[in-house]
Amino acid sequence: MQVLISCVLILGFASPCLCGRWINVAKTNNNIFNVIAYGARGDGISDDTQAFLRAWNHTCGAEGTSTLVIPPKKLYFVNNLEFRGACKATSILIQIQYVNGLTIDGTRRGRINGHGSTWWQCKSCPRPRILSFYACNDLSVRNVRITNSPGAHGTINGCNRAKISNLDVQSPSHSPNTDGFDISSSKNILIEDSTIRTGDDCIAINGGSSYISVSRPTRFDSSTRVRVACGPGHGISIGSLGKGNSYETVEEVNVPNCSFTNTTNGARIKTFPGGSGYAKKITFEQIQLTNVKNTIIIDQHYGGKVATESYAGDLAINLDCMSCFNVVLDQVYIFSSQEKKEFHSFCKNFHGTIGSTIPRVYCK
Ligand SMILES: *[C@@H]1O[C@H](CO)[C@@H](O)[C@H](O)[C@H]1NC(C)=O
Ligand SMILES: *[C@@H]1O[C@H](CO)[C@@H](O)[C@H](O)[C@H]1NC(C)=O
Ligand SMILES: *[C@@H]1O[C@H](CO)[C@@H](O)[C@H](O)[C@H]1NC(C)=O
Numbered sequence: 096m097q098v099l100i101s102c103v104l105i106l107g108f109a110s111p112c113l114c115g116r117w118i119n120v121a122k123t124n125n126n127i128f129n130v131i132a133y134g135a136r137g138d139g140i141s142d143d144t145q146a147f148l149r150a151w152n153h154t155c156g157a158e159g160t161s162t163l164v165i166p167p168k169k170l171y172f173v174n175n176l177e178f179r180g181a182c183k184a185t186s187i188l189i190q191i192q193y194v195n196g197l198t199i200d201g202t203r204r205g206r207i208n209g210h211g212s213t214w215w216q217c218k219s220c221p222r223p224r225i226l227s228f229y230a231c232n233d234l235s236v237r238n239v240r241i242t243n244s245p246g247a248h249g250t251i252n253g254c255n256r257a258k259i260s261n262l263d264v265q266s267p268s269h270s271p272n273t274d275g276f277d278i279s280s281s282k283n284i285l286i287e288d289s290t291i292r293t294g295d296d297c298i299a300i301n302g303g304s305s306y307i308s309v310s311r312p313t314r315f316d317s318s319t320r321v322r323v324a325c326g327p328g329h330g331i332s333i334g335s336l337g338k339g340n341s342y343e344t345v346e347e348v349n350v351p352n353c354s355f356t357n358t359t360n361g362a363r364i365k366t367f368p369g370g371s372g373y374a375k376k377i378t379f380e381q382i383q384l385t386n387v388k389n390t391i392i393i394d395q396h397y398g399g400k401v402a403t404e405s406y407a408g409d410l411a412i413n414l415d416c417m418s419c420f421n422v423v424l425d426q427v428y429i430f431s432s433q434e435k436k437e438f439h440s441f442c443k444n445f446h447g448t449i450g451s452t453i454p455r456v457y458c459k
Contacts, residue, residue: 126157129164130171137169144173155182181205192229201239203261214245215270215294222246222272229253237261247274248293254281262289268327268357270294275328282306290324296332297325297358302343302372309350323353330360330387333377335397337370344372354383361390365397368417386432393419395444412440412456425450 128150131137135146147165154163155178165171189207191197201207209225222245228234234257241248242265249264251257264275275291278284280303287310291297300307309331310322325331331350336343355361362379384390388409395417411429414422422445430453431438442449442458449456 126154127162127164128154128157129166131166135165135171137166137171139170139172141172142174143171144176147171147173147176151178155179158183188223188225190227190229191231193231194228194234195232197231197233198235198237199239200235200237203238203240203263206240206242206263208242209244209248211243211245211266211270211273215273218271224248224250226250227252228257232256234258235260239263240265242266243270244273246272247277247295248291249276251276251278251281251284253279254284256283257281257285259284259286260288262286262291264289264291264293266293268292268294274299275325277301278304278307280304284308286310287322289322291328292326293328295329297323297328297330297355299332299334300345300348301334302336302341302345304345304348306347307345307349309348310352322351324356325353326356326358326385326387328358330355330358330363331379332360333364333374335365335367336372336374337367338398339367340369340371342372343370345374346376348377350377350379350382352381353379354385355387355390356385357387359388360392361387363389363392363394365392365394366417367397368395368399384429389413390429391424391427393422395419409436409438410441411438411454412442412452414440414442414445414456414458416442416444418444418446420446422447423450424448424452424456427452429453 130143130146130150133146133150135143137143150163207225211222214220214222224247225241225244226239226248227250230253232255234254236257237260240263244266248266259276266273271294273294274296275293275298276286277299279301282305284307286298298309331353333345333348336345350362361382361384364374364377366374390411392413394413394415396415412427429438438454440454440456442456445458449458
């Protein structure tokens with residue numbers, strides 16, 4: 096594989112719970128290893144692979160907080176670049192921007208550990224993400240294992256054409272705001288054959304995203320297994336959209352053959368009152384639910400007054416709309432995992448078709 100890198104790539108190491116000051120710490124620490132200092136030219140012609148490896152060697156071998164810096168506005172030519180551990184540093188943050196045609200293959204050996212537990216105690220801290228991609232086109236990320244991220248495990252923002260496969264995310268169910276993968280302002284993104292156990296959304300698909308598929312099988316695919324397994328966590332969510340009266344859109348999202356186990360939610364669309372835009376052409380199909388509290392939710396009052404507070408039991412199906420049109424629910428069968436437990440549905444301001452469902456849905 097040959098890739099041309101034109102980017103700011105920061106492979107940083109941060110000690111946990113610097114609570115909001117981690118960026119400053121990264122700036123002020125002495126362990127900064129700049130690939131230019133190791134002989135990288137960044138002219139798009141010279142082979143910079145060895146310079147990158149030497150810089151990585153020192154970054155990885157340094158104690159405490161250390162950062163590998165690849166300055167922006169240059170074109171790096173690297174060939175089969177392999178960053179190997181084990182490192183002396185305790186946690187790794189990888190931020191990649193403006194890289195086209197990049198493949199990251201974790202080979203399923205080893206695991207990136209964010210050691211996030213001390214961050215989780217501080218709810219208001221802006222927390223680093225372990226793997227973040229910004230403005231990267233034709234990206235492929237595979238066989239990567241990530242655990243205990245301080246914040247979201249992975250983010251994709253402003254990217255076109257990315258395939259994430261064989262991702263393994265593991266964080267405890269009590270870890271707050273540790274989304275598995277967040278997608279925003281991106282298109283043609285495919286996530287498949289992955290397992291995501293976390294304390295927040297398995298996958299969140301945010302504003303500006305289109306043509307997102309979580310597990311669409313290819314035409315030649317004959318596998319019968321579930322392609323993305325979520326749980327524990329908060330399920331797969333479109334949004335939240337429209338925060339702070341913003342205009343946001345999400346369209347063409349396809350979620351087939353996923354499973355949810357021990358999650359608080361299954362399929363969810365959430366929008367803030369006061370926001371505008373749309374979420375359209377979204378399908379969830381062939382979804383398996385096991386021990387899921389709220390399985391199907393359209394919440395257009397997110398962050399606001401909850402219309403459904405009077406329900407004592409779990410709301411299996413909750414269609415709390417302000418304006419929902421052309422929504423189809425069919426062949427939805429949800430049974431309580433606990434005997435004699437009350438099961439409810441809620442439906443308001445809904446325009447669409449309700450086919451066969453258990454529990455029955457009566458719309459106001
Ligand atoms: C990395 O460092 C080790 C020892 O610290 C050395 O043996 C190895 O050759 C170095 N590799 C590179 C690419 O500099
Ligand atoms: C889901 O998997 C089943 C086999 O379990 C397969 O028959 C079906 O085509 C798949 N559905 C979708 C929408 O991918
Ligand atoms: C779900 O919860 C049950 C009971 O607590 C547990 O035995 C099982 O391992 C959990 N499964 C997952 C995927 O978390």
